[in-house]
Amino acid sequence: GKQREVLAEGYIFGAKWSPDGTKVAYISIQEGLYVVDVKTKKSSLICGGEYYVPIAWNPSGEKIMMHSTKSKNNGRPFDEIDVTNIINLK
Numbered sequence: 289g290k291q292r293e294v295l296a297e298g299y300i301f302g303a304k305w306s307p308d309g310t311k312v313a314y315i316s317i318q319e320g321l322y323v324v325d326v327k328t329k330k331s332s333l334i335c336g337g338e339y340y341v342p343i344a345w346n347p348s349g350e351k352i353m354m355h356s357t358k359s360k361n362n363g364r365p366f367d368e369i370d371v372t373n374i375i376n377l378k
Contacts (some may be wrong), residue, residue, distance in 0.1 A: 295324045300340035306349045315339050350378045
């Protein structure tokens with residue numbers, strides 16, 4: 289449509305609408321996972337760190353799944369394991 293709103297700025301990716309259409313979750317490359325309320329335009333940093341797509345909401349909109357990596361701490365560069373994170377919002 290013709291009604292446009294800026295909800296976030298900067299280098300962001302993986303944006304996903306909540307099931308009820310009231311919020312958008314996105315990843316800021318500098319900071320971590322954010323959720324922005326579409327009506328109030330208030331952004332909240334849900335968790336800091338380095339995260340990757342995909343982002344997925346559960347049907348109730350109370351949880352977000354996202355992907356990250358974790359170093360094995362064995363001294364070898366890029367030797368990481370994949371981690372799936374479930375973030376509880378309520």
